[in-house]
Amino acid sequence: MVTKPDAPATERNRNAILEVIRDEFQDCRAVLEIGSGSGQHAIFFASRMSWLTWQTSDLAANHDGINAWLADANPGNVQAPLELDVEEPLQTNDKFDAVFSANTAHIMSIAAVECMFRIVARCLTDGGKFCLYGPFNQNGEFTSDSNRDFDANLKSQNPAMGIRDLEVLDGFAEANDLHRAGLYAMPANNMIAVWIKS
Numbered sequence: 001m002v003t004k005p006d007a008p009a010t011e012r013n014r015n016a017i018l019e020v021i022r023d024e025f026q027d028c029r030a031v032l033e034i035g036s037g038s039g040q041h042a043i044f045f046a047s048r049m050s051w052l053t054w055q056t057s058d059l060a061a062n063h064d065g066i067n068a069w070l071a072d073a074n075p076g077n078v079q080a081p082l083e084l085d086v087e088e089p090l091q092t093n094d095k096f097d098a099v100f101s102a103n104t105a106h107i108m109s110i111a112a113v114e115c116m117f118r119i120v121a122r123c124l125t126d127g128g129k130f131c132l133y134g135p136f137n138q139n140g141e142f143t144s145d146s147n148r149d150f151d152a153n154l155k156s157q158n159p160a161m162g163i164r165d166l167e168v169l170d171g172f173a174e175a176n177d178l179h180r181a182g183l184y185a186m187p188a189n190n191m192i193a194v195w196i197k198s
């Protein structure tokens with residue numbers, strides 16, 4: 001029996017994220033989450049947006065943990081994780097009208113982040129939305145001292161990690177027919193950026 005993993009940050013940020021994505025996903029039916037991690041976000045968000053289906057995904061190493069949460073607390077509209085490494089070919093032909101991802105862009109290498117935008121564009125239907133939560137830089141600058149410290153801490157663990165520039169993400173998006181449609185300031189110097197495929 002697998003112990004359910006616990007990511008306490010999901011409990012701190014989930015209410016503020018829900019406030020934004022509940023509106024953004026009001027007209028959406030099928031959401032793909034990239035980098036579901038523990039699976040706690042999926043269960044919380046899907047249980048409060050009963051009109052949609054939430055497809056979890058992550059690297060294979062995280063699937064047992066996500067499945068353990070689902071075995072215990074699936075609200076009924078969360079699907080078992082797809083194996084999805086953004087740097088590998090996509091293993092589904094399914095289309096989604098929304099993609100959500102939290103705290104992934106600063107963990108993936110910049111090359112992987114570019115791949116993520118390519119994958120997002122491939123999965124989304126026309127008019128579909130991509131909501132990406134996390135810390136971002138703006139105009140090449142950290143938006144707070146705490147983000148600067150966090151970036152240094154990430155890079156000390158792995159030089160490929162780090163807080164990304166929003167303008168660089170916009171460039172990856174534009175190259176894949178995704179256009180920024182929104183930007184929300186979130187607690188603790190985070191943001192949610194929204195891109196729409198057209």
Ligand SMILES: C[S@@+](CC[C@H](N)C(=O)[O-])C[C@H]1O[C@@H](n2cnc3c(N)ncnc32)[C@H](O)[C@@H]1O
Binds near residue numbers: 036038
């Ligand atoms: C900091 S965790 C965030 C997890 C969860 N979204 C959350 O907010 O708690 C980063 C996640 O990105 C995933 N990840 C890292 N590299 C990835 C890749 N190349 N493709 C897909 N997911 C990746 C990790 O497995 C992990 O689940």
